[in-house]
Amino acid sequence: MSPRDTVLQTALVLFSQKGYFNTSMRDITRESRVSTGSVYHYFRDKEGVAAALYQSLLERMQSELQQISQQHESAEAQCRAVISLLFDIADVEPEVMTFMLYTKHRDFLPSERPICSSVPFEQMREMVRRGMQRGEIRQGDVLVASSCLFGGSIRMITAALDGLLLQPLNGFIDEVWDYSWRAVAACVD
Amino acid sequence: MSPRDTVLQTALVLFSQKGYFNTSMRDITRESRVSTGSVYHYFRDKEGVAAALYQSLLERMQSELQQISQQHESAEAQCRAVISLLFDIADVEPEVMTFMLYTKHRDFLPSERPICSSVPFEQMREMVRRGMQRGEIRQGDVLVASSCLFGGSIRMITAALDGLLLQPLNGFIDEVWDYSWRAVAACVD
DNA sequence: TTGACTAGAACGAGCGTTCGTTTTAACCTG
DNA sequence: CAGGTTAAAACGAACGCTCGTTCTAGTCAA
Numbered sequence: 190m191s192p193r194d195t196v197l198q199t200a201l202v203l204f205s206q207k208g209y210f211n212t213s214m215r216d217i218t219r220e221s222r223v224s225t226g227s228v229y230h231y232f233r234d235k236e237g238v239a240a241a242l243y244q245s246l247l248e249r250m251q252s253e254l255q256q257i258s259q260q261h262e263s264a265e266a267q268c269r270a271v272i273s274l275l276f277d278i279a280d281v282e283p284e285v286m287t288f289m290l291y292t293k294h295r296d297f298l299p300s301e302r303p304i305c306s307s308v309p310f311e312q313m314r315e316m317v318r319r320g321m322q323r324g325e326i327r328q329g330d331v332l333v334a335s336s337c338l339f340g341g342s343i344r345m346i347t348a349a350l351d352g353l354l355l356q357p358l359n360g361f362i363d364e365v366w367d368y369s370w371r372a373v374a375a376c377v378d
Numbered sequence: 379m380s381p382r383d384t385v386l387q388t389a390l391v392l393f394s395q396k397g398y399f400n401t402s403m404r405d406i407t408r409e410s411r412v413s414t415g416s417v418y419h420y421f422r423d424k425e426g427v428a429a430a431l432y433q434s435l436l437e438r439m440q441s442e443l444q445q446i447s448q449q450h451e452s453a454e455a456q457c458r459a460v461i462s463l464l465f466d467i468a469d470v471e472p473e474v475m476t477f478m479l480y481t482k483h484r485d486f487l488p489s490e491r492p493i494c495s496s497v498p499f500e501q502m503r504e505m506v507r508r509g510m511q512r513g514e515i516r517q518g519d520v521l522v523a524s525s526c527l528f529g530g531s532i533r534m535i536t537a538a539l540d541g542l543l544l545q546p547l548n549g550f551i552d553e554v555w556d557y558s559w560r561a562v563a564a565c566v567d
Numbered sequence: 568t569t570g571a572c573t574a575g576a577a578c579g580a581g582c583g584t585t586c587g588t589t590t591t592a593a594c595c596t597g
Numbered sequence: 598c599a600g601g602t603t604a605a606a607a608c609g610a611a612c613g614c615t616c617g618t619t620c621t622a623g624t625c626a627a
Binding site: 229 | 582583584585586
């Protein structure tokens with residue numbers, strides 16, 4: 190792993206554990222065993238580290254969602270796969286979910302668009318839009334339908350990250366999906 | 379308004395606008411026109427300001443939810459009133475919602491329980507629990523049902539706070555409620 | 568006069584960042 | 598291949614500044 194990637198990985202862990210502002214550059218250099226000079230060679234400043242990390246995670250999410258979009262035909266299968274993916278990530282790599290969903294990026298990345306406007310969220314709304322066109326999902330405001338379809342899952346994820354769940358999220362997917370799909374489905378089968 | 383309350387009000391605005399860590403005690407003293415000495419007379423430290431603010435907002439929420447719980451008999455009416463209340467607050471006092479729902483309190487109030495475990499959230503789950511007992515809401519895990527019932531609304535609120543909505547949240551309540559209640563209702567009427 | 572309150576200058580710790588230097592690696596050129 | 602040259606990468610001590618907090622002096626109602 191390149192020093193650059195080591196720094197990003199370390200920053201991800203520290204930012205998600207202690208938060209951006211409670212993590213000093215010294216913490217990052219100490220934990221990553223990369224010197225101050227090197228860190229500043231790869232990144233303009235502390236904000237640059239966070240921006241690069243955020244960008245890379247957004248891109249990863251984007252490509253995973255694109256795969257899901259291609260692998261499944263129906264919006265129902267797509268959206269369910271998305272929730273399953275999110276639950277898996279939250280179970281296996283909680284730091285990633287913490288940094289993506291449970292962090293107020295605006296506080297330290299003021300130039301970034303809010304996460305709701307990011308590409309991955311837009312991809313999820315696109316799935317809902319297609320579901321409406323195909324008649325799978327009731328007609329309505331796409332933003333509202335998306336919020337209600339994915340909102341329950343996102344709340345479950347934050348509950349899990351807060352330590353409220355004793356079992357892995359993965360075990361809840363059937364129940365969560367049952368509620369969520371019922372909310373927006375054109376007809377319950 | 380007492381100096382203490384002035385400080386809390388100022389802190390609420392600044393914390394929600396710029397975040398806790400981007401708000402200095404100097405910002406608070408300047409904006410509130412209360413001197414450093416006075417602020418430290420009323421509060422132990424910066425964290426004490428945030429803790430008092432958080433506490434007062436939790437208590438306010440708690441009492442409003444209790445009123446709702448008493449004013450409405452059915453879980454359906456209770457939960458709908460809760461969402462309506464949350465939307466109203468988000469429309470009229472966005473700083474309050476930003477500080478309550480869109481802030482990672484753990485970063486600066488490490489001793490506080492996560493918001494999901496707070497009394498107001500517990501009250502909301504209690505409404506769902508009663509709804510299950512009364513047969514209004516399908517049997518299931520209360521946490522999952524609550525997440526799915528309120529998750530859509532909470533996502534709509536964060537969308538509004540992010541500036542994604544052009545109209546007040548209040549105008550969305552019928553549509554959001556239609557989706558949300560369908561998710562958990564024992565039978566759709 | 569007393570005691571709660573106000574005031575803001577002063578303090579020291581810790582932060583993000585800079586900078587001068589050393590090390591490494593790659594690439595010429597004869 | 599050997600020797601010389603260069604640029605990129607790595608290093609970490611040191612800097613300057615901002616922050617939260619403290620402290621001492623002053624104010625004013627009771």
